[in-house]
Amino acid sequence: xxxxxxxxxxxxxxxxxxxxxxxxxxxxxxxxxxxxxxxxxxxxxxxxxxxxxxxxxxxxxxxxxxxxxxxxxxxxxxxxxxxxxxxxxxxxxxxxxxxxxxxxxxxxxxxxx
Amino acid sequence: xxxxxxxxxxxxxxxxxxxxxxxxxxxxxxxxxxxxxxxxxxxxxxxxxxxxxxxxxxxxxxxxxxxxxxxxxxxxxxxxxxxxxxxxxxxxxxxxxxxxxxxxxxxxxxx
Numbered sequence: 001x002x003x004x005x006x007x008x009x010x011x012x013x014x015x016x017x018x019x020x021x022x023x024x025x026x027x028x029x030x031x032x033x034x035x036x037x038x039x040x041x042x043x044x045x046x047x048x049x050x051x052x053x054x055x056x057x058x059x060x061x062x063x064x065x066x067x068x069x070x071x072x073x074x075x076x077x078x079x080x081x082x083x084x085x086x087x088x089x090x091x092x093x094x095x096x097x098x099x100x101x102x103x104x105x106x107x108x109x110x111x112x113x
Numbered sequence: 114x115x116x117x118x119x120x121x122x123x124x125x126x127x128x129x130x131x132x133x134x135x136x137x138x139x140x141x142x143x144x145x146x147x148x149x150x151x152x153x154x155x156x157x158x159x160x161x162x163x164x165x166x167x168x169x170x171x172x173x174x175x176x177x178x179x180x181x182x183x184x185x186x187x188x189x190x191x192x193x194x195x196x197x198x199x200x201x202x203x204x205x206x207x208x209x210x211x212x213x214x215x216x217x218x219x220x221x222x223x224x
Contacts, residue, residue, distance in 0.1 A: 004156070031210050040122070042202060042216035043157070050210065058211070090156055094210065101147050102212060104156030 003027075004105035006091050012111045019078040021108050023091030029103070030096035032074035034058075034066065037088040037107070049074055050096060081112045116140055117205050119215025126222055132190040134218045136203035139184065145206035148177065148188050149214075150199050157202055161188070193222045 007022035025032065031050050035043040035058075045058030047066040055066050063085060067075045074093075078085055088109050092102040118137045126132045136146075145164055149157035163170045163177040163186065170177045176189040190197055203215040 033211075035214075040216060042119070043214040045211060045213075048211060092156075096210070101149075101159035101162060102157075104149075104158065106154070106156050 004091055004093055004103050006089075006105040006108050008108050009106065010109050010111075012113060013078075013081050015082060015112055017078075017081045017112075019081050019110065019112075021076040021078075021089055021091075021110070023074045023076070023105060024072055025074075025091075025093040025103070026072065027093060027103065028071070029093035030071075031094045032068065033092040033094075033102065034064075034074065034076045035090045035092065036060070037090055043090065046076065078110075081110075083112050086110060086112045116213045117203060117215045119203050119218060121218060122216070123219045124221070126193045126220065128193060128195060128222055128224050130193050130222075132188075132193045132197065132220055132222070134188045134201055134203070134220070135185065136187065136205075136215050137183075137185045138205050140205070140207065140213075141184070142207055143205035143213075146177070146179065146186050147204050147206070147212070148175075149202045149204065151202065151217075152199050160201070190220075193220075195222045195224065198222045 004025045033048040034046040049055045049068045065077045090107045091105040094102045147162035148160045150160040151157040174191045179186045201218045204212040
């Protein structure tokens with residue numbers, strides 16, 4: 001069964017900490033994405049990557065960075081966590097071809113205290 | 114800027130009834146319109162999708178209706194069942210593979 005795996009289901013971090021969220025896919029997908037999900041706001045794109053070492057900003061990149069050193073792994077980094085980054089973070093991947101849906105991971109619920 | 118507007122925010126439907134969720138978009142460059150279903154504690158999963166060259170797509174009890182001139186599309190769930198209770202997201206894809214999502218609809222099917 002194909003999968004997108006997010007390393008942590010729940011995380012609690014302190015304000016100012018550097019936080020790493022890891023995502024691994026086993027489908028050989030070219031595209032990978034990080035979204036955050038907040039009630040009433042839906043899913044908002046933080047960053048995406050269409051190839052190794054390539055990245056593009058999404059709609060809300062401020063306070064975040066990403067790393068993609070291998071095709072299967074896409075990391076989201078919160079440089080200095082703040083309470084307004086408390087959210088559900090979803091990783092997704094897709095093929096580099098039109099009309100192909102995303103496969104999402106189960107999410108990481110991050111709480112910044 | 115909300116490029117995909119979804120309504121209603123929540124919906125309660127009786128078992129066996131028809132659930133209808135609506136979305137509207139502004140960007141005429143969108144070329145792919147998927148719907149995702151999300152159960153609590155899970156990530157969204159692709160449910161059904163449509164391209165703008167067709168007006169309707171049906172898969173089992175799920176149908177997408179697409180109105181290109183009005184820039185609207187909707188999800189219809191026929192014979193709604195308690196197992197359909199979930200959050201549904203519409204989305205639209207631009208030319209760079211990115212999906213823009215609606216704000217979600219929490220659907221509850223009551224006996």
